[in-house]
């Protein structure tokens with residue numbers, strides 16, 4: 537018996553959330569009293585046995601070239617094959633865009649109960665009872681299923697990675713299903729820190745008045761090593777690329793720190809950022825709705841507050 541974890545890689549390197557997924561899987565496995573098997577799909581530069589440090593006792597690696605393009609159905613087939621071979625009780629995925637698109641196919645192929653948006657470790661594993669975000673993460677519900685087999689997809693950065701001692705065996709996987717998707721080209725998002733993985737994000741809204749003022753956001757983001765994001769109108773007006781648009785109709789992010797500058801805090805914006813651990817709001821209007829969701833708020837003009845904040849960070853970094 538086991539818990540199987542989808543250990544995602546990007547261009548051969550493990551994603552940060554993979555370590556969180558494996559250690560989440562290990563903690564569920566410990567609750568069930570079973571082992572943890574990580575499944576890596578696609579070519580890998582990193583050492584697969586690295587996953588032992590996060591609790592995997594076995595790594596199954598599907599390295600065939602056909603798996604180098606993401607195909608949700610074929611990836612689900614590979615995971616299902618391992619789940620069946622290992623007598624899995626649960627399959628764990630991180631709620632990345634790839635993880636989320638594998639879940640439905642995985643649950644159907646393996647005939648298991650899917651639970652997405654998982655926000656914590658299970659309260660119980662028999663029956664599986666787990667807290668999940670609901671209503672665009674404005675609230676939480678606790679789900680219980682009588683199904684023995686479950687597919688759990690957690691909110692990235694909601695749980696955190698934990699290290700475990702031990703070693704892992706590595707096996708080559710083989711699967712009858714072949715990936716049918718071939719990627720012909722990739723348009724890369726601009727910005728040095730990919731938003732879905734960013735631990736810190738500096739974000740601007742219409743309060744910044746125009747694209748010519750984004751240097752203020754970029755300078756602070758660069759100093760902090762943060763990703764840059766924006767509200768929907770900002771990307772609709774082509775002040776910033778659509779890849780930076782966060783919210784209900786944009787990317788949902790889960791950073792440790794979200795700094796929102798000149799953003800009103802509309803419900804559709806909050807839907808994509810409210811899982812941030814700490815929210816700092818800078819807005820000239822003390823009545824802006826975003827202040828209700830903020831951990832820290834600065835009522836002030838962005839064009840005066842941002843340079844002061846940037847200078848303060850510079851001074852702090854200089855010791």
Ligand SMILES: Cc1cc2nc3c(=O)[nH]c(=O)nc-3n(C[C@H](O)[C@H](O)[C@H](O)COP(=O)(O)OP(=O)(O)OC[C@H]3O[C@@H](n4cnc5c(N)ncnc54)[C@H](O)[C@@H]3O)c2cc1C
Nearest residue numbers: 741742743767768783784785798799800804805820821838
């Ligand atoms: C179906 C639907 C889906 C949507 N999806 C999204 C989504 O995914 N993401 C999203 O962001 N929006 C989304 N929206 C739009 C959303 O409702 C808001 O209109 C949008 O978030 C507002 O963007 P904003 O806060 O940048 O602009 P505004 O609402 O114009 O707010 C600008 C803010 O800047 C402040 N400000 C002005 N000048 C300064 C200054 N000098 N210094 C500091 N602060 C200043 C103002 O006080 C104000 O609070 C959606 C809307 C709909 C109907």
